[in-house]
Amino acid sequence: MAERESRRDNKAMDGRWSLLGTTALVTGGTKGIGHAIVEELARFGAAVHTCARNEAELETCLKKWEGMNLNVTGSVNNAGIAIWKAATDHTLEDYRHVMSTNLDSAFHLSQLAHPLLKASGSGSIVFISSVAAIVGMRNISAYSERWISLPEALHVNGRRDSNKLCLPGFIGTPINQQLLEDKEILAAESNRALLGRVGEAARWRRWWLSCGGQREVFRVAAEEKTMEVDRERWSLMGAAALVTAGTRGIGHAIVEELARFGAAVHTCARNEVELEKCLQRWGAMQLKVTGSVCDVSSPTEREKLMERVKSIFNGKLNILDYKFVMSTNLEAAFHLSQLAHPLLKASGSGSSIVFISSVAGLVGFDGICLYSATKGAMNQLARSLACEWAKDGIRANCVAPGCIRTPGNEQLLKDEEFVAKESGRVPLGRVGEAEEVAAVAAFLCLPASFYVTGQVIAVDGGRTVNGNV
Ligand SMILES: NC(=O)c1ccc[n+]([C@@H]2O[C@H](COP(=O)([O-])OP(=O)(O)OC[C@H]3O[C@@H](n4cnc5c(N)ncnc54)[C@H](OP(=O)(O)O)[C@@H]3O)[C@@H](O)[C@H]2O)c1
Numbered sequence: 001m002a003e004r005e006s007r008r009d010n011k012a013m014d015g016r017w018s019l020l021g022t023t024a025l026v027t028g029g030t031k032g033i034g035h036a037i038v039e040e041l042a043r044f045g046a047a048v049h050t051c052a053r054n055e056a057e058l059e060t061c062l063k064k065w066e067g068m069n070l071n072v073t074g075s076v077n078n079a080g081i082a083i084w085k086a087a088t089d090h091t092l093e094d095y096r097h098v099m100s101t102n103l104d105s106a107f108h109l110s111q112l113a114h115p116l117l118k119a120s121g122s123g124s125i126v127f128i129s130s131v132a133a134i135v136g137m138r139n140i141s142a143y144s145e146r147w148i149s150l151p152e153a154l155h156v157n158g159r160r161d162s163n164k165l166c167l168p169g170f171i172g173t174p175i176n177q178q179l180l181e182d183k184e185i186l187a188a189e190s191n192r193a194l195l196g197r198v199g200e201a202a203r204w205r206r207w208w209l210s211c212g213g214q215r216e217v218f219r220v221a222a223e224e225k226t227m228e229v230d231r232e233r234w235s236l237m238g239a240a241a242l243v244t245a246g247t248r249g250i251g252h253a254i255v256e257e258l259a260r261f262g263a264a265v266h267t268c269a270r271n272e273v274e275l276e277k278c279l280q281r282w283g284a285m286q287l288k289v290t291g292s293v294c295d296v297s298s299p300t301e302r303e304k305l306m307e308r309v310k311s312i313f314n315g316k317l318n319i320l321d322y323k324f325v326m327s328t329n330l331e332a333a334f335h336l337s338q339l340a341h342p343l344l345k346a347s348g349s350g351s352s353i354v355f356i357s358s359v360a361g362l363v364g365f366d367g368i369c370l371y372s373a374t375k376g377a378m379n380q381l382a383r384s385l386a387c388e389w390a391k392d393g394i395r396a397n398c399v400a401p402g403c404i405r406t407p408g409n410e411q412l413l414k415d416e417e418f419v420a421k422e423s424g425r426v427p428l429g430r431v432g433e434a435e436e437v438a439a440v441a442a443f444l445c446l447p448a449s450f451y452v453t454g455q456v457i458a459v460d461g462g463r464t465v466n467g468n469v
Contacts, residue, residue, distance in 0.1 A: 016439055017234075020045035023120070025113065027105070029074070030057045033128055042070035043229050050074045069228075195390050195453060233448040237262035240347070241319035241445065242309050242340065244296050246289075247274045249406030250356055251323050253438035259287035261442055263319065266309050268294035296332045306339040317343035319445045323356040330374045330381070337385060341392070349393030352445045355382050356437070357398045359460045375400075379456045386454030395453035397444045402460025404432045427462035 024041050028034035029050030042048045042065065051074060052058045058074045065072040081101050083094050110125055117123025180186055190197050231237070241258045245251040246267030259265045259282065269275050272293045282289040290312055294305040309317060320340045322333050337353060344351040360368055361375030378398060385396035403422050405413055413419055413431065423430050437459050443449050444457070458464050 016435065017229075018045050022046045024048045025109075026050045027109065028052060029072075030054065030061045035061065037128075038065070038072055039068075039070065042072050047071045048073075051076065195395075195451065234446060235262050236319075236442075236445060239263040239318040239445070240309075240313035240316060241265045241321065242305075242317060243267045243319075243321040244294075244336070245269055245323045246291070247271065247278045249408050250401065250404060250434045250437045251321075252278065253434035254321055254356075254441050255282070255289055256285075256287065257435070257438040257442040258319065258321070258445060259289055261446065263445070264288045264290075264313070266290045266292070266312055268292045268296065268305055270295045296336065297329055299335060302332060302336055302339060306336070306343075309340075310343060313343070315343060316347040318347045318351045320344060320353045321356070321441060321445075322353070330377050333378055333381060337381075337396075341389065341394070344389075344394045345392040347393075350447060350450055351394050352449075353382070353385060353394065353396040354441045354444050355379075355396070355398045356441065357382075357400045357456065359400050359402045359458055359464050361398075362400055362456070362458065362464050382456065383454045390453060395444075395450075397453060398456040399437060399441050399444065400456050400458045400460070400464075401437045402426065402432055402458065402463045404434055404437055404459075406434050425463055425466060426460070427466055430461065432459060432461060 019041055022045070024046045026034055026038050026041065026048055027050070029038040029048075030052040034050070034052075038048050038050050038061075048071065050058075050061075050072060052061075053076060055076050058076060062072060062074050081098060083090070083098055085094065106127060113123075113125070117125065236258060239258075239262070241263045243251055243255045243258065243265055244267070246255040246265075247269040251267070251269075255265050255267050255278075265288065267275075267278075267289060268291060270293065275291050275293060279289060279291050292305055292308050294301045296302055296305070317340055320337065322336055333355060340353070344353070355378050357378040358372075358375040360372040361377075361379045365372060379400070382396045382398040385394070389396065403409070403413075403426075419431065440457055440459050444452065
């Protein structure tokens with residue numbers, strides 16, 4: 001068993017986690033989710049412009065942000081609304097009011113912003129939609145319809161701009177203040193949510209304190225500007241993580257990403273020489289990483305690995321990141337999750353399982369049917385564990401990469417015809433990098449994502465939403 005310990009350095013973040021030098025327009029920023037987004041983007045260093053209808057409220061917010069040293073400007077305008085009524089009671093006026101406020105404005109603003117986003121070279125549109133767009137909910141039928149296909153349509157037309165859809169569940173904000181005051185609705189909604197509560201901003205503090213975290217912000221100076229991100233939500237200081245298959249490709253990038261966020265990481269692979277080389281490199285980078293030789297396809301080796309992890313991290317584990325290395329390894333994913341369960345549970349609420357699955361688990365490909373079937377099963381395993389283990393404070397999510405440049409598919413990516421064909425299928429027009437997968441896996445481990453569980457997030461440049469021939 002090879003093992004090496006190296007010193008921790010939590011300040012080694014790079015430009016991928018910064019919005020310095022970028023500009024953002026956030027509609028409806030004076031209250032609720034929009035307000036929180038304004039502050040989050042501005043803390044990451046973006047210059048933000050926001051709008052709302054109530055001028056006095058907007059002024060109060062702008063003053064507050066100025067006092068916080070955040071770069072935010074504002075103007076009076078419209079944002080999203082929801083009318084809570086039975087579908088049969090909606091009038092045509094209600095329908096038009098919701099559609100024009102929510103859907104027309106989203107489309108029109110996207111059109112108007114397009115030249116500006118394009119000029120920036122790497123524009124990003126994020127629509128805040130709702131879970132009401134994917135599951136049926138009583139009394140908000142017109143609100144739900146608006147989000148069905150807009151991001152997908154813009155995504156494939158936009159090509160180089162990336163467009164994302166964020167689907168909040170029930171979040172405690174002023175828009176649903178009245179509902180939240182109704183104890184029956186609050187209890188019913190909390191019961192329905194796996195994590196047993198409606199979403200809110202401050203919940204991660206308990207986890208943070210249980211990890212021994214201290215309040216601090218990290219500052220990155222670049223071209224005389226600074227960003228001040230709240231480290232309580234965007235840090236893994238004090239967290240313990242097991243990342244399987246960490247010596248190459250996506251796993252390697254995830255080890256480094258989690259360790260840079262301050263986690264103590266244990267990783268494994270079969271090749272001892274390669275593992276030793278990686279541990280030396282991480283030591284030189286002052287990242288806190290240990291490692292064991294382990295073939296995760298062997299049940300006894302998995303048990304030995306978990307014993308090792310248990311003793312290194314004193315019986316607690318906050319993060320299990322599992323890469324499904326071969327198509328025969330669904331059993332390993334399940335078994336390692338079982339073995340990790342008591343350690344994840346012991347670490348208190350907020351621990352996280354991340355499975356690295358594949359877009360092959362979401363859409364069909366010729367020639368890899370068994371691999372694809374196992375990846376699809378892995379996505380479902382994450383959903384099931386999310387339901388069953390939420391009561392133990394454990395979240396479970398999947399990251400589904402598209403075509404990513406790693407040593408594992410080096411040969412394939414030497415085939416220029418394949419790369420050109422694959423890139424042509426991807427709206428963002430290229431294959432991905434391992435770091436782009438690692439960033440999403442890290443987000444799913446951070447306190448910032450503590451209300452996200454049971455999800456499969458594709459990191460595929462938009463490949464799986466492209467309906468074009
Ligand atoms: N690259 C892509 O385009 C892509 C796309 C979709 C999904 N994925 C998924 O992402 C994951 C990682 O892929 P990758 O491309 O990064 O792979 P990679 O470049 O081939 O790296 C594989 C890593 O896994 C380790 N490993 C392999 N078998 C193992 C075993 N039985 N026990 C322990 N460690 C083992 C390897 O080290 P040793 O050889 O020393 O064990 C190495 O560290 C896989 O689940 C893959 O299906 C990749």
